[in-house]
Amino acid sequence: MDRFKDVLKASNLKSTHQRLAILDAIDHFGHVDxxxxxxxxxxxxxxxxxxxxxxxxxxxxxxxxxxxVKLPQQKQQYEIKKVPHIHLLCSECGNVEDMFVETKPLLETVSSQSGFHISNSFIVMNGICKTCYLKQ
Amino acid sequence: MDRFKDVLKASNLKSTHQRLAILDAIDHFGHVDxxxxxxxxxxxxxxxxxxxxxxxxxxxxxxxxxxxVKLPQQKQQYEIKKVPHIHLLCSECGNVEDMFVETKPLLETVSSQSGFHISNSFIVMNGICKTCYLKQ
DNA sequence: ATAAATAGGATAGTTAATATCTTATTAAGT
DNA sequence: ACTTAATAAGATATTAACTATCCTATTTAT
Structure with a gap:
């Protein structure tokens, strides 16, 4: 439960109950407004x-x-920063799914074509999730 | 100048001076808050x-x-809907650059791995643009 | 246990966005 | 062109989202 204490300490932030509660809650929800x-x-x-x-x-x-996490047509959400991943937003059920996918090839294309030095990327895909699709 | 009249008409929206002014201005800026x-x-x-x-x-x-257009750490912006493209956001000069790049391979990977049916995607890359990078 | 540093809570105050209502404008038919 | 029905604009008020300030409480290092 207190794995976030170390995280806070590493940034010289005090481990208050409120902060831990915030981190726990966000962690529990995954993404949350x-x-x-x-x-x-x-x-x-x-x-x-x-x-x-x-x-x-x-x-x-x-x-x-x-x-x-800023998604089109949605209120801003927040999440624990973790391994880079993309978001799949279902227009039927409104769920947001995390997906870990190799984006390096795309980043390299962009970088070499534009001369832009990428530090990180943010990718959202809109559509219909597997579950909702099968229901139709 | 009035190419937007047709666009509005196609949606049964009246071509008011205000609407045309809004569309012209957004078109002029590219992205604008x-x-x-x-x-x-x-x-x-x-x-x-x-x-x-x-x-x-x-x-x-x-x-x-x-x-x-919702970019991390920025006020919401608006743009004319056009051919899908990605956004390159420079952390130095704050500029947003449009880039047209083939994202199909990525979309197909995501789609086949997750069973998610993608209708459109939204991609932002943060980093340093060519110009700013050369200045350093 | 103490004290300095930092954070919390309450409140007020901004800024962003929306709803309502009345007047004005648009566009279609004559 | 004139009339009219439909729709949009503008003004205002209201709600919602977010931030700043100030004083008290908590944390953490000693």
Whole structure:
């Protein structure tokens, strides 16, 4: 449960209950928007204020512990920063699926064609997930 | 100048001066956030209201004439919907570059590995553009 | 156990976006 | 061109999203 303590310590951030609760909750959800996150945390920490939530999320993003996920037509979401992956967004059920796929060839094409030095990439695909597709 | 009249007509939307001004401005900028857009349009149409701007942008998006561009760490931007392309975002100069690149192989990999039926994709790459890189 | 540093919570204040209502404009038919 | 029905614009108010400030509480190193 406290694996995030080390993560915080590594960035010289204090391990407050609130921060750990935020990280646990986001980790549990995978991706989550601010309201869902707030509602879930308030269950355990009724005193948690939205200011604290926003403040921490922004701090954690600036230390690259969290990252924002901006999907078209959706509220901004947040997730624990992990191995680079892409997002599959189903237009039927609204679910967001993570997928780990080799993007190097694409990045290399882009890099060599444009002279752009890529540090990271963000890929979203819209469509219909396997489950919803089979239901139709 | 009035190529957008046909576009609007095709969606049964009236060709108001405001709509044409919005489309022209967005077309001119390539990508633009709401405030830059508003400031630029107010020059020509001092009576333009922000409500009208937001309303029209949302209408145009729902008719697939415009699309939103959500980039990490940036305000939401808008652009004319055109041939699918990816965005290269320079962390030095802040510029957003369009690039037309073959993404089919990637999409096919994703599709076959996940069973996800992709309708469209959204790709952003962060890094340093050629110009800024050469300056260093 | 103490103290300095940092974070939390409450509140107020911005900024972003939307809803409502009245007036104005567009576009189709005459 | 004139009329009219449909739709859009503009003004305003309202809601929602986010941030800043200030004072108190908690954390952590000693």
């Amino acid at each position: 601010i309201d869902t996150l707030y509602d879930s945390i308030v269950q355990k920490y009724p005193t948690m204020s939205k200011a604290t939530l926003y403040r921490n999320i922004n701090d954690l993003i600036s230390f690259h512990i969290l990252e924002e | 709401i405030d830059t857009l508003y400031d630029s349009i107010v020059q020509k149409y001092p009576t333009m209201s922000k409500a009208t701007l937001y309303r029209n942008i949302n209408d145009l998006i729902s008719f697939h004439i415009l699309e939103e």
